[in-house]
Amino acid sequence: MVVPVTTTRDAARGTDSQTDPGPVAPAARMTPSQYGVGARFTLSVYDSDYVRIILDALAAADQAGLTIETNDISTFVGGPEQRVLDFLREVIAGAAGSGAHLSAAILLSRGCPGELACELPAGVAALGAAPVELAATGVRARAHWSLYPLLDGGATGDHMGPIYAAIEDARAAGVVAGSDHFATRLDGDLATVLATAANGWIGVGALVQHVTTHLTVSVNSPSEITE
Structure with missing residues (x-):
């Protein structure tokens, strides 16, 4: 639903609506809405x-x-x-x-081009943000996580470098449970799973102007967990 x-x-x-961000602001004053920061979210119970x-x-x-x-x-x-x-x-x-049992499909996006047009000063490749911090929930969550740098210099860009770095950060957080087709599997407290994916997205976003990440989160599943 x-x-x-x-x-x-x-x-x-x-x-x-974020689809009408108003006049483009200088980078120093650009708000998250003007930079296209947000999520698209579906919760199924x-x-x-x-x-x-x-x-x-x-x-x-x-x-x-x-x-x-x-x-x-x-x-x-x-x-x-x-x-x-x-x-x-x-x-x-x-x-x-x-x-x-519930699942949540989450798409996080930041930067442009996308639905917005950004005018960043010369020499500014992307706008970063502080890492998020989320209080523990006591809820175990499992998730499939994928990260997509979308503007990194075209065919010659280092597409995988930022992705591998984000996955290593997730390993350091202790939530990487393995890898499946097209996704990294995360397992841990819901807050840690969400923050790990979000901070990978934010971290890559400090270097790459347009970044999205996708999470499919499962909680209270009746299925047997074997991996």
Whole structure:
């Protein structure tokens, strides 16, 4: 089920949608919304009481300072990196507290070109951000994680270097459980899994102007875990 939320006003910009970022700002003053920072998110709860579970999780999550838009397919969450990840953590952990099996499909994107046009000063390749920090949830999560640097100099760019570095950071965090087709498998506290993927995305984003990362997160699965 698509997370059923209503649009709230982005406190930082006073607009209803990240798709209208307004005039391009100098890099020193560019907001996360103007740089295209956000998530696209779908939460699926495999329980007959899924509507209540999702609505209760949303009601408990802090939406302050975020732009949130939903349609029949997925939900967009725009705002500073820390706030976006706080929101995702709170919603998923809240739903997981029901004990129901759930999955979350999360796409994080930052930079441009994409839906936005950025004008960075000469010599500035990308805009970084501080790593996110998420409080532990006590919820075990398993995830498939993929990272995509999208603007790194074309065919001659070092496509895999930033990806390998992010995976090594994930190993150091103790959440890498293996690799599957097209993805790295993560296993650990939900907060650590989300923060590891997000900080890989942020870290590569300090070097590469346009970066996306994708997570499929599973919680409370009845399937036997064998690896």
